[in-house]
Every structure is written in structure tokens, then in C-alpha cells.
Amino acid sequence: MTNEYSKSGDPIYRYKDKETGWRPPTYGEEGWSEKIEEHMERYYGTVDSVFHEVLSDFIHIDVHHIKPSARHPYHVLFTTGMSYLPMNTPEGREDYRFAELMVCLPPEWQISDEAFKNQSNYWPVYWLKMLARLPHEHHTWLGQGHTIPNGDPAEPLADNTAMDGIILLPPIRVEAGFHTLRMNEEDSVRFYSLIPLYGEEMNFKLNKGSDALTDKFDKQGISELVDIGRKNTCKRSWFSFWKG
Template sequence: MSAERSVVAPVGGLLEEQPDTMAHRSPISRAVLDHLSARLGPPTLCYSFQPEQQPRIDLLFVPPSEASEGAVTVCTLGMSEFVQPVPAGVPQPPRCELMLRLPADWPMDEHKLTERHTAWPLHWLTALARMPQRLATWVGPGHTIPNGDPPQPFTEGTGLCGFLIVLPVCFEEGQDVVSTPAGPVALFSALPIHASELRLALERGAGVLLERLLAANVDDVIELTRAPVDAPAG
């Protein structure tokens, strides 16, 4: 079953920190950082939008590599400090972090990261990571989050207007769970989707949407101009 959430993405307040200065972070965050470094390569940037707000969420940037299939990987750091109220019987750890992947040519300089057209994935990843603690809820695979009601495109030149939470495609089986001193931390991907895909997930289930996305070779690298998977061919 697909579950919708409503969030507002933050704007402004960009703070940069070098990943190699993170010795002061919690054992959970250090374990996540070590896991990403071992699987995808060491992060080269760490940004935080509105770092004065709680919970503090940082974004780790891992540059393109063979392991990441040539994409920039962005992963939250700090979300897993919160134990989500995952319902009994749901087979996922209560702690998680979120990821998304950007094309290798996505503008990454600090000026561009404050412009809405290029920064919206990062603002939204931050908002999604804060959502469980702020709303006393949980996120997991199959959940959908629209950009408003009705959903509005994230930026000009795209029809993408919501997210589907999925398992990361850049990890082999078992690599999407991090062992930490506080227990396992799951890694999930936030995949941008269209309004018609949001409707499909709500009406027929996220599994049906995911099957169509996989059949169309859609992965979790953001592609602003991709067509909806339920659009007519040709």
C-alpha cells in the first residue's frame, strides 16, 4: 500500500563542512559515513541546509565512480538518530537514511546549490529526512510524497512532482543496511516521479508502479525530462 506524506522543502541557509572533520559525529553517523566510503567511495563534500533547524540533517556528496554508475550520490546524515515508529510486522529497521543520485553534470558549485532550479533535490532530501521526527511518522519503500495538493512540478522544465521511496539500485543485496552500535540503519532512495505515477501508486499500489519503472529502465538517477511510465509510446 502506498502512503502519502505532506512536507515543505526548506530554502536558504547553506553550510559547508568537510567530511574529514566529522570525528565529533555520533557513532551512528560515523558508521554510515564509513559504509558509504567503503561501498561508493569517500564523500568529498558535506552540506547542510538551514543547519540551525532541528533535527540537524547533513548531505554527503560522493563523486561519480564505477560503483555509483557514474552518478553523484547524495546521502543524508542525521536522520538515523531518530527511531521511527515503524509498525510491528513491517520488515525494515526503524532507523534509516535517504539517498538520491544526480547526473554527473549536475551543477555542484555553492552558488548553484542555492538556486531553486538546481537545489530542489537537496532541499527535498533534507525535508524528507526531517519528516519522521517532525511529524512523528515513518518512511519506507513504497511510500509516496507529493509536492503539494495537487502536486506541482519541482521546477521549470520538468513534470516531476513527487517522490517514491525505493531500495537503492547502486548497492548489491545486503549493502543497503549499515551495521551501527545502535542497530541496523537502512538506506533508501528517493525517486522523483510524475503526477500520473503518484496516482498509479495510490490506486493500484506502489508495487505496480515500481514494476513499470523497472520495465522502462528507470533508475534512481534524476532525469528531469523523462516521460511518465504510463504515457503512451511514440
């Protein structure tokens, strides 16, 4: 699927135009989305609202909103629809064909149709929907540790942050048992959080691998809860440059 690899040995995929044309969207098997919603509510709380997709291509992607609570004091947005179709996983990765995405936002984040007119509020929803559709548009897959820059060259996700890319990782601020949902005897859905990255972190991951980057995250206490002004874990100080 690709002849390009990073220094860490991970394949690099570059996408331009869609590989297939428009087709009527699929809405998944009966009860599929309800099972995902029940799973999310079991671990995070009751869904407060759903941002329904009006026009869909390939698959119908909805974004669900769970408000902050004492149990989880932050917003949770998650998709249903990405897993309506299997992804084109490599040989040996068939168990990872189905996935859904989520993002955790601080309680002060503005979430409403009106607030989403501002890109600084809307970008998490845009990325959820765009990434949920990407594997099906380009006959590929997304999974743990995959990184996606915001363009080439990468640009900031919004005006209020310097971060310019995304990494997909399993959430860590949730009880055990959440990350995989068995749908039937053959298929399971995996859940991945969108975590924004600085350009230096993206380059570090490409050179050293996702495990090395998550080690840095662990040392700095960085989780799936988005902090648009957090410390850049891979930016060297002027003192470190002077020391060589």
C-alpha cells in the first residue's frame, strides 16, 4: 500500500483525491449504533445530544455529546458510523477492522451549533468526522499510534493553538474494559481518542515511534483530555541547544 516509511519503521501514507466516487451512505446493521451508544454511556454517562449529519458520503457519521459530570468532569464527543464498514487492515490485523473515535474536551469548551461557527470550538468535531470517513474514502485503516498532520505542510488546528496534528491513542482516564466492544461472535469495535500534537512531537514520533512519544506523555501527565496550551514535550530549550 506504500513504499514510504518513517525512520521508526512505520509506513507513511499520503492521500490526495478520494479513491472512489460518491455512493449512498450505509447506516450499519440494525442495533449497531445503539450498542455503541450504550457502551459509551456505561463508561462516561448519558448522551445529552447528537449532532446528526445531514449529507453523508459512504457512511453516515453522527457525533454524540456527553456533558461533564462528577464521574468524568469533561466533555466527551464520540462518533457512530465509522464502524459501519470494515477498514482495509493489513494481514494479521483483521481484529482491528472496526473502530470509532472520541475526543475529551475541558468543561469550559463551548459546545453548541452556535459555538461551532467558530473554528476554535469546531475543530474537534471536524476531525472526528473527517477521520471517521478517511479509511473508507481511501481504502486504508486507522489505529493506535497513527498520526495525521493538518495538511502538508501542517498548519495549526485553530487560531488558538500551535498544535498542528493528531495522534490516535486509547484513552487512559477510563475504567478497564472500555477499549474494545464485542459486537458479535466475529467483530469488535476499538475506541481511539484524538490527541492533538505539536509539530515537534509529530516528527519525534516519526523518528522514534509512538511508544517513545507516549513515554514522554506519561512523564508529563498528558492524557486524552485536550489542553490546547499544554507543554510541548519535544521542544528543546535554548539552554539545551547551547549545551549541544
